[in-house]
Amino acid sequence: MPPFLIENHDEAYHIWRNAGVAGRTLVHVDPHHDMWWLGDPSELTIGNYVCQAVKDGIVSDVIWVVPDETMRTKESRSAVRHHLRRVFAAFTAQGLGASVTACTLRSMPALAQPVLLDVDTDFFCIRRVRYRKDDSPGRPWIWPDEMADALRAHGVTADIVTIAYSVEGGY
Numbered sequence: 001m002p003p004f005l006i007e008n009h010d011e012a013y014h015i016w017r018n019a020g021v022a023g024r025t026l027v028h029v030d031p032h033h034d035m036w037w038l039g040d041p042s043e044l045t046i047g048n049y050v051c052q053a054v055k056d057g058i059v060s061d062v063i064w065v066v067p068d069e070t071m072r073t074k075e076s077r078s079a080v081r082h083h084l085r086r087v088f089a090a091f092t093a094q095g096l097g098a099s100v101t102a103c104t105l106r107s108m109p110a111l112a113q114p115v116l117l118d119v120d121t122d123f124f125c126i127r128r129v130r131y132r133k134d135d136s137p138g139r140p141w142i143w144p145d146e147m148a149d150a151l152r153a154h155g156v157t158a159d160i161v162t163i164a165y166s167v168e169g170g171y
Contacts, residue, residue: 118164
């Protein structure tokens with residue numbers, strides 16, 4: 001199946017739901033986790049659609065692939081921890097048992113089963129995860145073919161691929 005190219009990243013949720021996906025691992029390649037808590041599905045946005053996919057049982061495990069530089073600085077590693085604490089607190093409070101793993105392309109776990117592959121093109125031009133600070137996209141730090149090679153090296157295969165190009169968002 002060819003990849004789904006979308007402007008707004010939350011369109012991925014509708015693609016997965018319409019395809020009847022259930023209980024899948026999501027490989028989310030993005031400097032943003034997109035898992036903020038969502039109380040009402042009518043408020044679905046680019047910042048919380050992964051949460052709704054977990055709540056609906058579409059996604060059972062999330063592998064959040066962050067830019068490599070994120071793990072090289074104490075500030076960025078701390079930002080990932082802050083994000084994950086908030087996500088886990090919300091998921092736990094609601095009894096959601098999804099696992100969430102943050103890693104880089106090079107430190108991804110090996111995957112034996114096909115996954116939902118979800119890529120935001122801002123991954124290519126934002127060098128690290130931040131917490132409560134603005135992102136400033138720059139020149140690409142990695143190219144799509146390099147990302148694809150790294151995913152293949154970890155055994156990532158996907159039957160549904162969504163790619164958010166986020167042009168309206170400035171990326």
